Amino acid sequence: MTLFENVTRALARQLNPRGDLTPLDSLIDFQRFHPFCLVLRKRKSTLFWGARYVRTDYTLLDMLEPGSEPSDLTDVGKFSFKNMLDARAEGEVDVPKTVKVTGAAGMSRSSTLEVQTLSVSPKALESLHQERKLTAEHPFLKEMRNRGENLYVVMEVVETVQEVTLERAGKAEGCFSLPFFAPLGLQGSINHKEAITIRKGCILAFRVRQLMVNGKDKWDIPHIYNDNMQTFPPEGVIQASDAGEAHEDFRTLKEEVQRETQEVEKLSQTGKSSLLSSLSKLLGKKKELQDLEFTLEGALDKGHEVSLEALPKDVLLSKDAMGAILYFLGALSELSEVQQKLLVKSMEKKILPVQLKLVENTMEQNFLRDKEGVFSLQPQLLSSLGEEELTLTEALVGLSGLELQRSGPEYTWDPDTLPHLCALYAGLSFLQLLTKAS
Secondary structure, eight states, X not given: OOHHHHHHHHHHHHHSTTSSOEEOOOGGGGGGXXXXXXXXXXXXXXXXXXXXXXXXXXXXXXXXXSOOOOOOOEEEEEEEEESOBXXXXXXXXXXXXXXXXXXXXXXXXXXXXXEXXXXXXXXXXXXXXXXXXXXXXXXXXXXXXXXXXXXXXXXXXXXXXXXXXXXXXXXXXXXXXXXXXXXXXXXXXXXXXXXXXXXXXXEXXXXXXXXXXXXXXXXXXXXXXXXXXXXXXXXXXXXXXXXOOOOOSHHHHHHHHHHHHHHHHTSOHHHHHHHHHHHHHHTTOHHHHHHHHHHHHHHHHHTSOBOXXXXXXXXXXXXXXXXXXXXXXXXXXXXXXXXXXXXXXXXXXXXXXXXXXHHHHHHHXXXXXXXXXXXXXXXXXXXXXXXXXXXXXXXXXXXXXXXXXXXXXXXXXXXXXXXXXXXXXXXXXXXXHHHHHO
């Protein structure tokens, strides 16, 4: 993860834990995420990773007929952060006989990140809505309508109050004693330092709401929307703006994962086997995995089926299948490269079902628990694992923040581990589905 992305994610979690504040992941794009900018969404939001939005070259104001400009933005508040650390980039995991990973990332001690939150006021939006109609024949709108794209309007941003230089320094060490860790390339230590200067007025995070186009020149930005709503609904279709499904308990997340796996299950036997073979080679290689995401996103952007280079040419991925695979790639990308390599070893040893059941049982007990506490696991969950498989499993879940103790059966729950375990649960579900088909 880049230093900029590291800091924007940590900032979003500080200001809006488990909320709809999206961190910007690319410094070069910050000018395209100011209030009223139009953006496209490339993947849905879920608990373990946020929605991904990409810029366009237009704003909502570009789509409206000439008229009065909206009033100034509302200053919601100013905040300061010192020595901000991203929990996913800092910590220590020490699993007996396996691996010790330590690292640190954050801002230099002399730096303070000062930000302010600016938003479009309801009054300003209402005035704009009443006074300026949509330019129905605008080429960009016509293109988006023809492609069936959904458009979103940036309504609130978090920006820097003054220029700041951020630094990150860290050290990662690995020590491994079991033979099966040697092929993973997890040895030695790495010292790392980098710095970046962020100018005043740079957007670090943002909130969006969906643009709705009704008829020829009517538009609206509802307060509440869901994934089923369309910016350009078919004529005569009235869409309700019910709130999307929230992750109120583990059952909700489980059902969501099952819906996505059902789309992957529709692939042919050859398609699933080829996809598994491709992923086995990509896991543990962050850049290559991201390239696969970008390939799928590019295909979705063009709105047609695609045949990936890793798949036989006669295996085409539909839009729904690509969306489901992107869903799981998002979860796998949240895992560290070490965890991804451990998943490959777990597939080879055919212990994914045991690991999936372990994570599932843990979250069933603790999903709604927002404070640290002790819980127990059934001894038989791990009884089928041999020494090597148990060690591998301890490392895999330990790097998500869940420390297993062989003495058991009581374990300590840390609420901060929930998003990481959700990502691991989705990744395990996906790979288990593919391994069953191979």
